[in-house]
Amino acid sequence: MKDVDMTVSMFERIGGAATVDRLVDAFYARMETLPEAKTIRALHAPDLGPVKEVLKRYLGEWLGGPKLYSAERGHPRLRQRHLGFPIGNAERDAWLLCMRGALDETVVDAAARQEIYGLLAKLADWMRNQEDNPHDARAAPR
Template identity: 70%
Template sequence: MSDTVEAVPMFERLGGAVVIDRLVEAFYRRMDTLAEAEGIRAMHADDLSQTKHVLKRYLTEWTGGPKLYSVEKGHPRLRQRHMGFAIGNGERDAWLLCMRGALEETVADAAARDEVYGAMAKLADWMRNTAGNPHDTAGHAARP
């Protein structure tokens, strides 16, 4: 018998599919209502149904849950998929503001919440694509 305790996937630490669903809904509710998020909300379709569906599937897989996103979409290629949008510090900060609030609202485990936010902050920083922003174009998205 091994003395090693198998690590609990972040997906489970967060609360599974129910919490991922609530997180995404809370995130887009903030994007719809916060003045600071007006610019990034304008980058999205009026109807967020498909966008929410995709983010829920992505976050499920990204946090170690079932592989739902890659089966549908393949490799995330997040920077490539977002290159049509100018993403600078302001957009990054607005996205993170919405996500931090959503995490605080939906994730009870403070350590898990902080760990996920830290990984998302790195990812959001890496997504910047406006001129003058240094980033690693060969890098990979940080995982919690």
Template identity: 65%
Template sequence: MSQENAATAGTEVSVYERIGGAATIDRLVEDFYHRMDTLPDAAYLRSLHRPDLTETKDVLKRYLSEWLGGPKLYTPERGHPRMRQRHMHVPIKAADRDAWLMCMRGALEDAVPDERTRQGIDAAMSRLADWMRNVAEPGIAPPGAP
């Protein structure tokens, strides 16, 4: 075994590395916001953002990089993500969660060719998106409920 292989033996490859790193994160975020810009079902979500998405895209890229096991680009600059707390000023219903997931799933489909990896990311994002709901709705279980 070479020294390089010995040094990496037993280490797990992060999701960030498996999907192709920063280039894939860039493609994913750009496609996600393109979908939000163009899909009628995402119009309300898009209206919650500033017209210029430059900063928003940068923040999401930094967050996803770290969240998927890549470089820690988010917390050194912005602190602990506290995603639900950071979004509490925005009413988020089940339909909003679903629209967000629709955009993200489409972007994942285009950016992450490996189905197993994509399914793992989708499952984690689905849990996070559901946790972000902050509006009680009749007949819909609260966030985190089985």
């Protein structure tokens, strides 16, 4: 008798495409409304529809779901794709604030939510491409 692989992807664990869709919608709703996210919202086009669809495909695949992102756009090359946008500590923190709230709202499994957030925090930190100016009020904690 063959061993059956009983591993469940994070995508399946959190509820699949429906949860990823809700997560991305909640993320961008926060980006639209939180004052702390004003700077990262300004980096996006007025119509968030297309970027929402891209993030849904990316996160779905990243979490172990169907390879929709790669089939459409190839290798993610996330850092390269974001080099045209200034991403420092403030932008990383604003992005993570929106994502933390969206995860809290949409992912019921607390352990999965924490695991996803930890991995996204590492990814967001790696995406930084700007040195924060120590004289910039945004860069210094108060």
